[in-house]
Amino acid sequence: xxxxxxxxxxxxxxxxxxxxxxxxxxxxxxxxxxxxxxxxxxxxxxxxxxxxxxxxxxxxxxxxxxxxxxxxxxxxxxxxxxxxxxxxxxxxxxxxxxxxxxxxxxxxxxxxxxxxxxxxxxxxxxxxxxxxxxxxxxxxxxxxxxxxxxxxxxxxxxxxxxxxxxxxxxxxxxxxxxxxxxxxxxxx
Amino acid sequence: xxxxxxxxxxxxxxxxxxxxxxxxxxxxxxxxxxxxxxxxxxxxxxxxxxxxxxxxxxxxxxxxxxxxxxxxxxxxxxxxxxxxxxxxxxxxxxxxxxxxxxxxxxxxxxxxxxxxxxxxxxxxxxxxxxxxxxxxxxxxxxx
Numbered sequence: 477x478x479x480x481x482x483x484x485x486x487x488x489x490x491x492x493x494x495x496x497x498x499x500x501x502x503x504x505x506x507x508x509x510x511x512x513x514x515x516x517x518x519x520x521x522x523x524x525x526x527x528x529x530x531x532x533x534x535x536x537x538x539x540x541x542x543x544x545x546x547x548x549x550x551x552x553x554x555x556x557x558x559x560x561x562x563x564x565x566x567x568x569x570x571x572x573x574x575x576x577x578x579x580x581x582x583x584x585x586x587x588x589x590x591x592x593x594x595x596x597x598x599x600x601x602x603x604x605x606x607x608x609x610x611x612x613x614x615x616x617x618x619x620x621x622x623x624x625x626x627x628x629x630x631x632x633x634x635x636x637x638x639x640x641x642x643x644x645x646x647x648x649x650x651x652x653x654x655x656x657x658x659x660x661x662x663x664x
Numbered sequence: 665x666x667x668x669x670x671x672x673x674x675x676x677x678x679x680x681x682x683x684x685x686x687x688x689x690x691x692x693x694x695x696x697x698x699x700x701x702x703x704x705x706x707x708x709x710x711x712x713x714x715x716x717x718x719x720x721x722x723x724x725x726x727x728x729x730x731x732x733x734x735x736x737x738x739x740x741x742x743x744x745x746x747x748x749x750x751x752x753x754x755x756x757x758x759x760x761x762x763x764x765x766x767x768x769x770x771x772x773x774x775x776x777x778x779x780x781x782x783x784x785x786x787x788x789x790x791x792x793x794x795x796x797x798x799x800x801x802x803x804x805x806x807x
Contacts, residue, residue: 505701507676509696598666598667602668651690
Protein backbone atom coordinates (compact mmCIF):
# COMPACT_ATOMS: atom_id res chain seq x y z
CA UNK A 477 0.00 0.00 0.00
CA UNK A 478 1.28 3.48 -0.88
CA UNK A 479 2.17 5.65 2.11
CA UNK A 480 -0.34 8.30 1.07
CA UNK A 481 -3.11 5.65 1.10
CA UNK A 482 -2.34 4.87 4.72
CA UNK A 483 -3.27 8.39 5.79
CA UNK A 484 -6.41 10.39 5.35
CA UNK A 485 -5.99 13.00 2.59
CA UNK A 486 -6.50 16.65 3.52
CA UNK A 487 -9.68 16.67 1.44
CA UNK A 488 -11.07 13.63 3.27
CA UNK A 489 -10.02 15.10 6.60
CA UNK A 490 -11.86 18.37 5.93
CA UNK A 491 -14.90 16.39 4.82
CA UNK A 492 -14.75 14.35 8.05
CA UNK A 493 -14.48 17.56 10.08
CA UNK A 494 -17.56 18.98 8.39
CA UNK A 495 -19.46 15.80 9.28
CA UNK A 496 -18.59 15.87 13.00
CA UNK A 497 -21.70 15.61 15.13
CA UNK A 498 -22.51 17.72 18.17
CA UNK A 499 -21.51 14.73 20.30
CA UNK A 500 -18.14 14.48 18.49
CA UNK A 501 -17.45 18.16 19.08
CA UNK A 502 -18.29 17.86 22.76
CA UNK A 503 -16.00 14.82 23.02
CA UNK A 504 -13.17 16.83 21.44
CA UNK A 505 -13.73 19.69 23.87
CA UNK A 506 -13.64 17.33 26.84
CA UNK A 507 -10.42 15.77 25.56
CA UNK A 508 -9.02 19.28 25.12
CA UNK A 509 -9.97 20.11 28.70
CA UNK A 510 -8.56 16.87 30.15
CA UNK A 511 -5.24 17.04 28.28
CA UNK A 512 -4.99 20.76 29.01
CA UNK A 513 -5.41 19.99 32.71
CA UNK A 514 -3.03 17.04 32.51
CA UNK A 515 -0.22 19.18 31.07
CA UNK A 516 -1.09 22.59 32.56
CA UNK A 517 -1.93 24.39 29.36
CA UNK A 518 -3.03 28.01 29.48
CA UNK A 519 -5.01 27.66 26.25
CA UNK A 520 -8.68 26.80 26.38
CA UNK A 521 -9.82 23.39 25.07
CA UNK A 522 -11.10 24.85 21.79
CA UNK A 523 -7.65 26.29 21.04
CA UNK A 524 -6.08 22.86 21.55
CA UNK A 525 -8.63 21.25 19.22
CA UNK A 526 -7.96 23.93 16.59
CA UNK A 527 -4.20 23.49 16.89
CA UNK A 528 -4.57 19.75 16.30
CA UNK A 529 -6.72 20.41 13.21
CA UNK A 530 -4.25 22.99 11.85
CA UNK A 531 -1.34 20.57 12.26
CA UNK A 532 -3.15 17.92 10.22
CA UNK A 533 -3.92 20.48 7.50
CA UNK A 534 -0.30 21.68 7.49
CA UNK A 535 0.76 18.06 7.05
CA UNK A 536 2.84 17.95 10.22
CA UNK A 537 0.48 15.32 11.65
CA UNK A 538 -1.32 12.54 9.80
CA UNK A 539 -4.48 10.62 10.53
CA UNK A 540 -4.26 6.91 9.69
CA UNK A 541 -6.97 5.81 7.26
CA UNK A 542 -9.80 4.03 8.99
CA UNK A 543 -9.12 5.55 12.41
CA UNK A 544 -11.93 7.50 14.08
CA UNK A 545 -11.16 11.19 13.49
CA UNK A 546 -12.11 12.17 17.06
CA UNK A 547 -9.78 9.48 18.41
CA UNK A 548 -6.98 10.59 16.11
CA UNK A 549 -7.42 14.27 16.97
CA UNK A 550 -7.49 13.32 20.65
CA UNK A 551 -4.09 11.60 20.30
CA UNK A 552 -2.70 14.63 18.49
CA UNK A 553 -4.03 16.95 21.22
CA UNK A 554 -2.37 14.81 23.89
CA UNK A 555 0.89 14.93 22.00
CA UNK A 556 0.71 18.72 21.50
CA UNK A 557 -0.10 19.27 25.17
CA UNK A 558 2.77 17.03 26.28
CA UNK A 559 5.13 18.69 23.80
CA UNK A 560 4.27 22.09 25.23
CA UNK A 561 5.69 21.02 28.61
CA UNK A 562 9.03 20.13 26.99
CA UNK A 563 8.97 23.45 25.07
CA UNK A 564 8.32 25.45 28.23
CA UNK A 565 11.20 23.69 30.01
CA UNK A 566 13.41 24.29 26.96
CA UNK A 567 12.57 28.01 27.04
CA UNK A 568 13.23 28.11 30.81
CA UNK A 569 9.58 29.09 31.36
CA UNK A 570 9.11 26.03 33.54
CA UNK A 571 11.92 25.38 36.03
CA UNK A 572 13.28 21.85 36.38
CA UNK A 573 12.12 21.88 39.99
CA UNK A 574 8.54 21.67 38.71
CA UNK A 575 9.50 18.32 37.20
CA UNK A 576 10.93 17.09 40.47
CA UNK A 577 14.62 17.59 39.64
CA UNK A 578 17.01 20.47 40.34
CA UNK A 579 18.95 20.49 37.08
CA UNK A 580 19.33 18.87 33.70
CA UNK A 581 22.04 16.63 35.22
CA UNK A 582 19.41 14.86 37.28
CA UNK A 583 17.33 13.77 34.31
CA UNK A 584 16.85 9.99 34.11
CA UNK A 585 18.77 7.86 31.65
CA UNK A 586 17.03 7.63 28.28
CA UNK A 587 15.19 4.44 27.45
CA UNK A 588 13.12 3.04 24.58
CA UNK A 589 14.32 5.80 22.28
CA UNK A 590 12.92 8.53 24.50
CA UNK A 591 14.86 11.61 25.49
CA UNK A 592 15.55 11.97 29.23
CA UNK A 593 13.23 14.98 29.32
CA UNK A 594 10.39 13.14 27.56
CA UNK A 595 10.76 10.27 29.98
CA UNK A 596 10.74 12.56 32.99
CA UNK A 597 7.68 14.48 31.77
CA UNK A 598 5.84 11.20 31.25
CA UNK A 599 6.67 9.91 34.71
CA UNK A 600 5.99 13.22 36.45
CA UNK A 601 2.64 13.61 34.74
CA UNK A 602 1.43 10.23 35.98
CA UNK A 603 2.84 10.88 39.44
CA UNK A 604 1.04 14.23 39.72
CA UNK A 605 -2.24 12.69 38.64
CA UNK A 606 -1.83 9.90 41.17
CA UNK A 607 -1.12 12.50 43.86
CA UNK A 608 -4.31 14.26 42.90
CA UNK A 609 -6.23 11.06 43.66
CA UNK A 610 -4.12 10.04 46.65
CA UNK A 611 -7.17 9.69 48.92
CA UNK A 612 -8.86 7.25 46.55
CA UNK A 613 -7.05 3.92 46.59
CA UNK A 614 -9.24 2.47 43.83
CA UNK A 615 -8.57 5.33 41.40
CA UNK A 616 -4.88 5.17 42.29
CA UNK A 617 -4.82 1.47 41.50
CA UNK A 618 -6.66 2.13 38.24
CA UNK A 619 -4.17 4.81 37.17
CA UNK A 620 -1.21 2.59 38.02
CA UNK A 621 -2.69 -0.29 36.07
CA UNK A 622 -3.50 1.86 33.02
CA UNK A 623 -0.05 3.50 33.09
CA UNK A 624 1.58 0.07 33.15
CA UNK A 625 -0.17 -0.76 29.87
CA UNK A 626 -2.93 -3.06 31.13
CA UNK A 627 -6.10 -3.25 29.07
CA UNK A 628 -9.49 -2.48 30.71
CA UNK A 629 -10.36 -6.19 30.67
CA UNK A 630 -7.09 -7.06 32.41
CA UNK A 631 -7.72 -4.31 34.96
CA UNK A 632 -11.20 -5.68 35.76
CA UNK A 633 -9.84 -9.20 36.13
CA UNK A 634 -6.50 -8.64 37.82
CA UNK A 635 -6.97 -5.42 39.79
CA UNK A 636 -10.70 -5.48 40.56
CA UNK A 637 -10.88 -9.27 40.84
CA UNK A 638 -13.72 -9.42 38.34
CA UNK A 639 -15.83 -6.82 40.15
CA UNK A 640 -16.94 -4.85 37.11
CA UNK A 641 -19.31 -2.64 39.11
CA UNK A 642 -16.48 -1.34 41.32
CA UNK A 643 -14.31 -0.87 38.22
CA UNK A 644 -17.07 1.19 36.52
CA UNK A 645 -17.67 3.43 39.56
CA UNK A 646 -13.89 3.91 39.92
CA UNK A 647 -13.61 4.76 36.24
CA UNK A 648 -16.34 7.39 36.63
CA UNK A 649 -14.58 9.00 39.61
CA UNK A 650 -11.37 9.17 37.57
CA UNK A 651 -13.33 10.61 34.63
CA UNK A 652 -14.90 13.37 36.73
CA UNK A 653 -11.69 14.05 38.65
CA UNK A 654 -9.69 14.63 35.47
CA UNK A 655 -12.09 17.27 34.20
CA UNK A 656 -11.64 19.28 37.40
CA UNK A 657 -7.97 18.45 37.82
CA UNK A 658 -6.06 21.70 37.97
CA UNK A 659 -2.91 22.23 39.98
CA UNK A 660 -0.79 25.33 40.41
CA UNK A 661 0.31 26.74 37.08
CA UNK A 662 3.59 25.15 35.95
CA UNK A 663 4.28 28.16 33.78
CA UNK A 664 4.35 30.52 36.77
CA UNK B 665 4.93 3.71 24.99
CA UNK B 666 5.27 5.99 28.02
CA UNK B 667 3.04 5.77 31.09
CA UNK B 668 1.33 9.08 30.33
CA UNK B 669 0.59 7.97 26.77
CA UNK B 670 -1.20 4.87 28.08
CA UNK B 671 -3.25 7.21 30.26
CA UNK B 672 -4.04 9.47 27.30
CA UNK B 673 -5.29 6.49 25.27
CA UNK B 674 -7.41 5.30 28.16
CA UNK B 675 -8.94 8.78 28.52
CA UNK B 676 -9.67 8.97 24.78
CA UNK B 677 -11.37 5.56 24.77
CA UNK B 678 -13.35 6.51 27.85
CA UNK B 679 -14.56 9.80 26.34
CA UNK B 680 -15.50 8.07 23.08
CA UNK B 681 -17.56 5.54 25.01
CA UNK B 682 -19.67 8.24 26.67
CA UNK B 683 -23.20 9.21 25.70
CA UNK B 684 -23.93 12.82 24.73
CA UNK B 685 -25.74 13.24 28.03
CA UNK B 686 -22.63 12.15 29.94
CA UNK B 687 -20.49 14.51 27.85
CA UNK B 688 -22.90 17.36 28.64
CA UNK B 689 -22.62 16.61 32.33
CA UNK B 690 -18.82 16.68 32.22
CA UNK B 691 -18.78 19.96 30.32
CA UNK B 692 -21.17 21.45 32.86
CA UNK B 693 -18.89 20.17 35.63
CA UNK B 694 -16.06 22.13 34.05
CA UNK B 695 -18.21 25.26 34.05
CA UNK B 696 -19.06 25.23 30.35
CA UNK B 697 -22.42 25.39 28.62
CA UNK B 698 -22.27 22.22 26.46
CA UNK B 699 -24.40 23.42 23.54
CA UNK B 700 -22.78 26.83 23.44
CA UNK B 701 -19.29 25.28 23.49
CA UNK B 702 -20.19 22.75 20.77
CA UNK B 703 -21.64 25.53 18.60
CA UNK B 704 -18.57 27.69 19.10
CA UNK B 705 -16.33 24.80 17.98
CA UNK B 706 -18.61 24.17 15.01
CA UNK B 707 -18.10 27.78 13.88
CA UNK B 708 -14.35 27.49 14.35
CA UNK B 709 -14.27 24.27 12.31
CA UNK B 710 -16.43 25.87 9.59
CA UNK B 711 -13.90 28.71 9.43
CA UNK B 712 -11.01 26.24 9.03
CA UNK B 713 -12.92 24.31 6.39
CA UNK B 714 -13.84 27.48 4.50
CA UNK B 715 -10.21 28.69 4.51
CA UNK B 716 -9.07 25.30 3.20
CA UNK B 717 -11.67 25.26 0.42
CA UNK B 718 -10.84 28.86 -0.58
CA UNK B 719 -7.14 27.96 -0.77
CA UNK B 720 -7.96 24.91 -2.93
CA UNK B 721 -10.18 27.04 -5.20
CA UNK B 722 -7.39 29.61 -5.60
CA UNK B 723 -4.97 26.84 -6.59
CA UNK B 724 -7.38 25.53 -9.21
CA UNK B 725 -7.94 29.06 -10.52
CA UNK B 726 -4.20 29.67 -10.77
CA UNK B 727 -3.69 26.35 -12.57
CA UNK B 728 -6.48 27.17 -15.02
CA UNK B 729 -5.07 30.64 -15.65
CA UNK B 730 -1.60 29.16 -16.24
CA UNK B 731 -2.97 26.60 -18.72
CA UNK B 732 -4.91 29.37 -20.54
CA UNK B 733 -1.68 31.41 -20.84
CA UNK B 734 0.13 28.32 -22.23
CA UNK B 735 -2.66 27.75 -24.72
CA UNK B 736 -2.70 31.40 -25.79
CA UNK B 737 1.10 31.43 -26.19
CA UNK B 738 0.99 28.24 -28.21
CA UNK B 739 -1.70 29.63 -30.56
CA UNK B 740 0.27 32.88 -30.88
CA UNK B 741 3.44 30.97 -31.86
CA UNK B 742 1.53 29.04 -34.51
CA UNK B 743 0.03 32.19 -35.91
CA UNK B 744 3.53 33.75 -36.03
CA UNK B 745 4.89 30.70 -37.87
CA UNK B 746 1.98 30.72 -40.30
CA UNK B 747 2.39 34.48 -40.86
CA UNK B 748 6.13 34.09 -41.50
CA UNK B 749 5.42 31.40 -44.10
CA UNK B 750 3.21 33.89 -45.99
CA UNK B 751 0.54 31.20 -46.35
CA UNK B 752 -2.86 30.56 -44.84
CA UNK B 753 -3.05 28.10 -41.94
CA UNK B 754 -4.75 25.64 -44.26
CA UNK B 755 -1.94 25.84 -46.84
CA UNK B 756 0.63 25.61 -44.03
CA UNK B 757 -1.06 22.41 -42.91
CA UNK B 758 -1.12 21.03 -46.44
CA UNK B 759 2.65 21.67 -46.64
CA UNK B 760 3.08 19.57 -43.52
CA UNK B 761 1.07 16.76 -45.07
CA UNK B 762 2.90 16.94 -48.38
CA UNK B 763 6.28 16.89 -46.65
CA UNK B 764 5.19 13.67 -44.90
CA UNK B 765 5.32 15.16 -41.42
CA UNK B 766 1.68 14.68 -40.53
CA UNK B 767 0.04 11.49 -39.26
CA UNK B 768 -1.34 9.04 -41.83
CA UNK B 769 -4.95 9.56 -40.61
CA UNK B 770 -4.82 13.27 -41.23
CA UNK B 771 -3.45 12.77 -44.75
CA UNK B 772 -6.29 10.36 -45.58
CA UNK B 773 -8.89 12.76 -44.19
CA UNK B 774 -7.61 15.48 -46.51
CA UNK B 775 -7.60 13.14 -49.49
CA UNK B 776 -11.24 12.36 -48.76
CA UNK B 777 -11.93 16.04 -49.25
CA UNK B 778 -12.84 17.05 -45.73
CA UNK B 779 -12.93 20.81 -45.62
CA UNK B 780 -11.66 22.70 -42.61
CA UNK B 781 -11.72 26.32 -41.51
CA UNK B 782 -8.64 28.45 -40.76
CA UNK B 783 -9.37 28.18 -37.02
CA UNK B 784 -9.60 24.40 -37.29
CA UNK B 785 -6.31 24.34 -39.21
CA UNK B 786 -4.63 26.33 -36.40
CA UNK B 787 -6.06 23.87 -33.87
CA UNK B 788 -4.72 20.89 -35.85
CA UNK B 789 -1.25 22.49 -36.15
CA UNK B 790 -1.33 23.08 -32.40
CA UNK B 791 -2.18 19.41 -31.83
CA UNK B 792 0.61 18.31 -34.20
CA UNK B 793 3.02 20.48 -32.23
CA UNK B 794 1.90 18.87 -28.99
CA UNK B 795 2.47 15.45 -30.55
CA UNK B 796 5.96 16.47 -31.68
CA UNK B 797 5.29 16.56 -35.43
CA UNK B 798 5.98 20.28 -35.72
CA UNK B 799 8.55 22.33 -33.86
CA UNK B 800 8.21 26.01 -32.94
CA UNK B 801 9.34 28.30 -35.79
CA UNK B 802 9.67 25.29 -38.07
CA UNK B 803 11.72 26.73 -40.91
CA UNK B 804 11.25 23.80 -43.28
CA UNK B 805 7.46 24.18 -43.46
CA UNK B 806 7.69 27.91 -44.05
CA UNK B 807 10.08 27.56 -47.00
